[in-house]
Amino acid sequence: MEMNRPSLRNRSASARLRLPSSKSIRTFDRCATFVNEDTTVFMEMAQHKKEEGNRLFQRREYEDALMKYDKAIKLLPKNHIDVANLRCNMASCYMQMNPEDYRQAINECNLALEVCPNYSKALVKRAKCFEALNRLDLASKDVDLVLSLEPNNIAALEISERVKMEIEEHGIRLDYREVSPLPETPIEKQKLKKKKSHKSVEKIVVVEEKHVETKEEPMKTVKLFFGEDIRYAHVPANCTILQLREVVANKFPRLKAFLIKFKDQDGDLVTITTSQELRCIEESADPQGYIKLFIIKVKPEDDPLFEEAIKRGSPKKNSFSDDKSSSVCIDDWIVQFALLFKNHVGCDSDEYLNLHELGIKVYSEAMEDTTTSEEAQEVFTLAEKKFQEMSALALFNWGNVHMFRAKKRLCLSEEASKESTLVMVKTSYEWAQAEYVKAGKKYEEALKLKPDFYEALLALGLQQFELAKLSWCFAKGNMADVENEPSTDVLTLFNLAEENIERGTQIWEEIEEERLKEGSKPSVEKLMLQKMGLQDYFKHLSSDETTEQGFNMKTQMNIFWGTVLYERSVVEFKLGIPLWKECLMAAMEKFTAAGASPADIAVMVKNHSANETTQEDLCFKIDEIVQAWNEMHDAKRWLSGVSSFRLEPLLRRRVSKLHNTLENI
Structure with missing residues (x-):
C-alpha cells in the first residue's frame, strides 16, 4: 500500500465506465477509464492549483497555500482520489501556521478519511495533532491503526515510541483493544443494462479483480x-x-x-x-x-x-x-493493445532503437575524424585567439568602468562647516584613488591574457596619469611638503605612464605597418572565416576608412602623450627640477604632430605655471588647457564617421571637478 497516496482500490465501481465503440464492441480483461473533455480540463486545473500550493507551502506562505488547495478540491469530484491528499496538505498548513491550529488540522484529516478511510498519511497527521493537544489516547489509537496496516511505517513508529514514553511518564492507562482497519467503502456492483437501438447494442462487462495472496517475508x-x-x-x-x-x-x-x-x-x-x-x-x-x-x-x-x-x-x-511496495504492474490488456497497435501500424520499435544507436555511433566517429584533422587545428587556433581577445576586452571594459566611477561628482553645501567639507573632500579623494587602483588591476589582468593588447597599455598609462594628478592636487591642497614623499610618488607614476604609452604606441605602429604591407590582400583569419561562412560577423572597412581610422588613432595618442608631458613639466617646475623645459618642448612636439594649430599651442604655453600670469596659487590651472585640447577634437576630426573604437571614450577624457575642489580646500 502506498504511504503518500490513497489506494486506488478504494474507488467505487461507478468509476468504471464503458469504452466507446463506433462499429464493434471489444471486451478486454479490464475496462479502460473514459473521462470526458470537461473533467480532464478540471483535473488539469486542479493539478495546477495543487502545484502552486506546494510551491507556496515551501515558501512558508501557508494561508495562500490553503487557498490554492481549497480551489483544487472544488475542481475535483467529491470522492476523487486526490481530495484526500489535498486535505492532508491543508492539515499540514494548519500545523505549520503561527499559531498552530491543530483542531482545524484534525478536521481536515477527518475529511480526508471520509474519502479514503485507510489513508495512513491522514492518520499519522491526525495522531501528531492529538499528541500536540496532549490527547495521547487518541494519538495512540491512530498510530496503532496505521501500524496494523503498515507495520514498517517509520513516522508511525516514531510517534508510537514518543507517545508510549509520555504515557509511562504520566502513568496513563489505556484500554488496549484489538484494532482493526476501518472498513473500506462498499463497492456497489453495476447492474447490466441493455440499450436497444436501430444501429448497435452495447454491453457492459464488469470483470472482478482476482486478488492473489502472497506471503511476504517479515x-x-x-x-x-x-x-x-x-x-x-x-x-x-x-x-x-x-x-x-x-x-x-x-x-x-x-x-x-x-x-x-x-x-x-x-x-x-x-x-x-x-x-x-x-x-x-x-x-x-x-x-x-x-x-x-x-x-x-x-x-x-x-x-x-x-x-x-x-x-x-x-x-x-x-x-x-x-x-518493493512501489512495484509497477502492467495490465494484460495494455500489452495486448500495444501489440495490436504495433501490428496494425506495421512498425517495429526495435528497429528505431537500432537506428538511434547507429546514428550516434556514426556521429561520434565523424566528430572524432573532424576534430583530429589538420584543418581543425587551425580553426581551434583561431578560436583560441578570439576567446583570448574577448576575455582581455572584458577586463579592459571592466577597468573602464572603474575609471569613470573615479570621476564621481562631489556636492558641497555652502552652509557646511570647513571641518565637514574637509572630511567630505578626503572621503572623495580616497574613493577616487581606490577606483583608479581597481582600474589599473583590471588593465594588468587584461595584459596578462593578451600581452600585445595595446589599448590596455594606453589605458594603463591614462590610469597612472590620472592617479598622479589626483595625488598632486590633494598634496598641494593640504599644503603638504610636496618636495618629499608626494613628489616622489607622483613622478614615479608619470614615469610609468610614459613607459606604457610608449609601449602601446610601438605595438600599434607594428600592427599598422604589418597591415600596410599586406595591402588589400585578405588575412589568413579573414579567409578562414569566409570559408566557414562567417564573413558577416566582422565589419569590412574600405581602404580610405582604414587610413582615416589610423590617422585619428595616431592623433589621439599624440595628444594624450603631449598632455602627460605638459603636465609633468608643470609638476617639475613647481618642484624646481630643471628638466621641466625639456618636458614642455617634448609636449609641444607631440601637439604639433597631432595637428594642433599655433594658436592652440600658444594657449597651452600661456597657461603653463612658468608663465608669471598663471602663478596665482599653488596649483596649476588646466581649464584653458582642456578647452584647447577639446578644440583639437573638433568636428572635422570626428564627423568622418570612423571612430577609434575602444580607446575613444577614454581619450576623450573630461577633467574631474574633484581636482579643482582639492586645489581650493
Missing part, C-alpha cells in the same frame, strides 16, 4: 548513520551480513568500501563482520524499535568483506528494498 527497520546523513531501511528479519551490505550500498550508492558498526552498552563502536554477530544484535535490540547502525567509510584493503561483496555483485535493486 521485515525489520534499521536506522543507518553515515556522518550527518541518517536514513531508514528495511531488511529481512534473518538477513545475512552480505544482504545488509547490499542494503547499505543501495542507500549510499557512492560508498565502495565501508564498515558496519553498532554501539555497545559502553557506547563503543563495534564492527559487525559475521551474520552471527548480526543475529546477536537483533536479539538484544528493542522489538518495538529499530536497530541503529553506523557506517564508516574505509579503504578497500581495510574492508574484510569487500572482495566477497564484489564477487556477489551489486544488484541495482534488492528484492527486499524499500521500493
